[in-house]
Amino acid sequence: MQDQDNIRSGFNGTLTFGHRPALLIVDFQRGFTEPALSPLASDCGAAVLATNELIDAMRGVGTVIFTLLGYQRNLSDMGAWGRKCTSLDTLIQGTPTCEIDPRLHYDPATDLVLRKTQASAFFGTPLSALLAARRCDSLIVAGATTSGCVRASVVDAMQNAFPPFVVQECVADRSAAQHASNLVDMQSKYAEVVSLARMRQMLEQLK
Structure with missing residues (x-):
């Protein structure tokens, strides 16, 4: 996962997993997981099912967002984003494209839902304040897409001092090449990319 050129340049540090993590599930909505609904979507089935394991492991540990x-x-x-990505106009609030994928273990009694209009989960939302109020010391990240909204949210998590941990099996992208390259990029510079098995062990230690 590490890039040797980045390691030689000093991108060789590690982040410490905290005691009060939160789980951020980025845009695993039908408009990204059901190709029949939007050209933005791809087959995210394996990542969605893996994310259910992550959600279940998170219960009793921290907030799920x-x-x-x-x-x-x-x-x-x-804003200007639609000039670059012309299919964003398929994501209209109140339509099926903006519904959480029904396969996910979403609990409306406990989980938080944030609506956003740009790539980062932090931009124009109260996410940073919510995490600070819960004294969050690390942010677990899943969702779609690896090269888009996941990566943007990971960069902002680092910039807002919430160390991000990306669970490899729980992120997806319509482009296999961009998925792979952005995992390398995030691991090198902005996050720890860990396996689902390793994250489950880390969460179990907090229970």
Whole structure:
């Protein structure tokens, strides 16, 4: 996973997993997981099922937060991003594309849902304040896409001093090449990329 050129350049440190983690599930919504609904979607089935294992392991340890990317019908809240990604207009609030994938173990009684309009889960949302209020000391990250909203959220997590831990089996991307390259990039510079088995062990130690 590590890139040797980055290691030689000094990108060789590690992040310490804390005692008060939160789990951030980025945009595992139907518009990204059901290709029949949106051209943005891809087959995320394996990652969704792996994320259920992660959610189950997180219960009793910390907060579970879901994000949903979507826009008003007039798209007035999209900003400039729609000029680059023209299929974002399929993600309209109140439609099936902006629903949490029904396969996920979402619990409306305990889990938080944040709606966002840009790539990062931190941009224009109260995520940083919510994590600070819960004294979060590390952020576990799952979701879609690895090269897009996951990576943007990971970079902002680091910049907001919430050390991010990306669970490899629990992130997905429509591009295999971008998925692989962004895992290397995040591991080198912004996060710890860990296996689901390793993360489950880490969470079990906190119970």
